[in-house]
Amino acid sequence: MLAALVVGVVVLLAASPRHRTFYLGHLGGGAAPPAVDAGSESATRTAGKGPRRTRVRVTVPTEDAEGRVRVPVADVVPATLPAEGVPAGWELREFAGKPDIELLRADGRLALKLRSESSAFALYRDVVVDPSVQPRLGWSWKVTKLPADGDARDPARNDHAVGVYVVFPRWPSPITSSDVLGYVWDTAAPVGTVVTLSKAENVRALVVASGRAGVGEWHHYERDIAKDYATVFGGSPGRVGKLAVMADADHTRGLGEALVADLLFQRR
Numbered sequence: 001m002l003a004a005l006v007v008g009v010v011v012l013l014a015a016s017p018r019h020r021t022f023y024l025g026h027l028g029g030g031a032a033p034p035a036v037d038a039g040s041e042s043a044t045r046t047a048g049k050g051p052r053r054t055r056v057r058v059t060v061p062t063e064d065a066e067g068r069v070r071v072p073v074a075d076v077v078p079a080t081l082p083a084e085g086v087p088a089g090w091e092l093r094e095f096a097g098k099p100d101i102e103l104l105r106a107d108g109r110l111a112l113k114l115r116s117e118s119s120a121f122a123l124y125r126d127v128v129v130d131p132s133v134q135p136r137l138g139w140s141w142k143v144t145k146l147p148a149d150g151d152a153r154d155p156a157r158n159d160h161a162v163g164v165y166v167v168f169p170r171w172p173s174p175i176t177s178s179d180v181l182g183y184v185w186d187t188a189a190p191v192g193t194v195v196t197l198s199k200a201e202n203v204r205a206l207v208v209a210s211g212r213a214g215v216g217e218w219h220h221y222e223r224d225i226a227k228d229y230a231t232v233f234g235g236s237p238g239r240v241g242k243l244a245v246m247a248d249a250d251h252t253r254g255l256g257e258a259l260v261a262d263l264l265f266q267r268r
Contacts (some may be wrong), residue, residue, distance in 0.1 A: 001133040059089055061128045069129050071263035074103050074111045081105055086129075087112065088124065089230040095120040096250035107218060109140065111261040114162060116147075116247035118254070122165075124244035127265070131237050139164055141261070142211075142218045143185050147254035150187035151197045152207055157265055159249045160184040162258035163205065166225055167242035178202060179233055182246075185209040185221060185258070194232050204232040220262065240265070 061069050075089035082104035086092045092099060097119025104113055112123065150159035163184040163193045170177040182205035189195070193207040206228060207220060229237040243263065249256040 005201055012206050020119075036113065047259045057099065063134070065268045067134065069127065069134055069265040071125065071127060071265070073261060073263065077110065078103070082113070090123040090125050093124065094172045094243070094251065095122070097121075099247075106142070106259055107262075109218075109259075109261040111142075113216055113257070113259050114248040114263040115145075115257045116161075118188070118250055120159075120246070120248040120250040122244045122246040124165075124167075124242050127240055127243045129240040129265045131226040131229070133238065134267055135224050135264045136222055136268060137164075137166065137225050137264075138220065138222045138266065139263045140220045140259065141258055143215050143256075143258045145255050145257035146185075146187045146212065146215065147249040147256045148187065149252040149254060150249070150256075152184060152186045152189040152193060152205060155197075155254050156193070159252045159254060160186050161249075161256035161258065162245045162260060163248070163249070164260070164263075165242075165244040165246060166240055167244065168229070168237045169241040170182070170238060179229070179237070180204070181225060181229055181232065181237075182226055183221065184205065187211065219237035222268070 024249050063069050071228065072089060074087035076087075082102045084102050086101060087103045092101070099119060099121035100117065101121075101123065102113040106110060106113075114121075114123075141162055141164075146161050147159040149157055150161075151157045152160060155224055161183050165180055165182040168179040168181070170179065180203040182203065184207055185206050186207045187210070188192070189207045189210055191207055191210050193210075195205040195207070197203045208223070208231035209219065223239070226237060227233075245260050247256055247258065
């Protein structure tokens with residue numbers, strides 16, 4: 001389902017006037033993009049064939065006084081938690097089965113809980129980050145259930161409990177030329193494995209955790225996305241346009257469950 005993830009996310013990038021302005025301006029040598037608030041949108045659902053999308057209030061995180069771009073797990077926190085459904089600030093893309101999403105507090109953290117039972121879905125949101133300025137991506141996650149038969153190396157079993165994906169749009173043809181760099185907790189593939197999708201070579205997933213060791217515990221990661229991009233794609237990345245978190249257990253018809261928190265981009 002990773003190929004579907006990149007197509008779904010990049011289609012929205014291509015349809016977004018503000019992202020076209022940001023990236024075409026950047027490629028043309030223009031100034032850095034201004035801070036943007038996309039305003040609010042009522043929830044909608046797109047029916048018909050293909051992945052379904054749910055849209056809620058969407059904002060673009062901006063740099064703070066310390067040079068960090070914090071990506072909140074919810075722009076608005078409900079008065080009562082846990083709260084089911086898509087948190088404010090994110091959009092949902094459904095690929096297979098039924099998504100199970102909760103916003104909750106766990107161990108002192110406000111977190112997203114993603115549960116995939118024979119399903120695959122992604123939450124994503126707009127970000128505008130220059131990896132030459134804020135190359136360090138940080139996040140925390142806690143996996144509580146791994147898809148039993150998942151293995152990122154096997155296209156027929158390419159399921160994982162959780163993944164964090166960074167989208168680098170490339171204009172003027174974002175659907176065919178945008179790059180996607182993912183970080184996943186896999187069931188079987190060794191840490192350090194880089195997976196290139198046969199049907200979407202512009203998607204690379206890097207295994208940063210594997211197996212049952214550490215299941216049920218919080219783990220914090222910091223990755224230099226500019227260095228990782230150079231390692232798996234070669235060259236230097238352009239600006240980041242989307243950040244996504246994904247749960248994927250449809251190939252093996254298994255069960256995955258994870259919590260994600262503390263997403264941010266920062267300077268070296």
